[in-house]
Amino acid sequence: MDYKALEKLKKIPIYLIPGCGKFGVPGMIKRHVAKLHKTSNEQWRLFAEGCLRNRYFRDYVLDRSTKCIACGKKHTDRSRIEQHHNDYLWHCIGDVLPEDSPDIQRKAVKGEFPHVPDCRQCRIDNPAHFNECQKRIYGVHAVCHERIHEKERYFRKKAAEKLKGDFDGVS
Secondary structure (H helix, E strand, C coil): CCHHHHHHHHCCCHHHCCCCCCCCCCCCCHHHHHHHCHHHHHHHHHHHCHHHHEHHHHHHHHHCCCECCCCCCECCCCCCEEEEECCCCCCCCCCECCCCCCCECCCCCCCCCCCCECHHHHHHHCHHHHHHHHCCEEEEEHHHHHHHHHHHHHHHHHHHHHHHHHHHHCC
């Protein structure tokens, strides 16, 4: 990676990097967390995958701020906004929506977890839990979302190199 590319990556706030953020454990990424939540796999997948397809939850996350939290620029009508998890150490405690619910933004694609949680009812029944869910996900520009994951890959590669170096140095 050249210096200019690295400078571009430095502009991403560190708390947006999965595993480095406010709630994250360093190096803890989605596939690692999935193993921790194997006893509550469905509830975890509702948070990790299903809530992103819930229209009510998406609107709530995107309405929190008119600016992209990664670059600080305003969201516009032409902006492609995506939802970004800054950590996956959470799971849903609510019910699953029926397939014909108007709160389902889009159907699952092939290989994707098929269920969507009832975030609207969860906010009424469990407001503290709902707030924990929504503060772990941010609305960011699609380009910024890719930059966040570029930086995540960079940190993960550096951590792997350090671990390998530490391991090689052990006698």
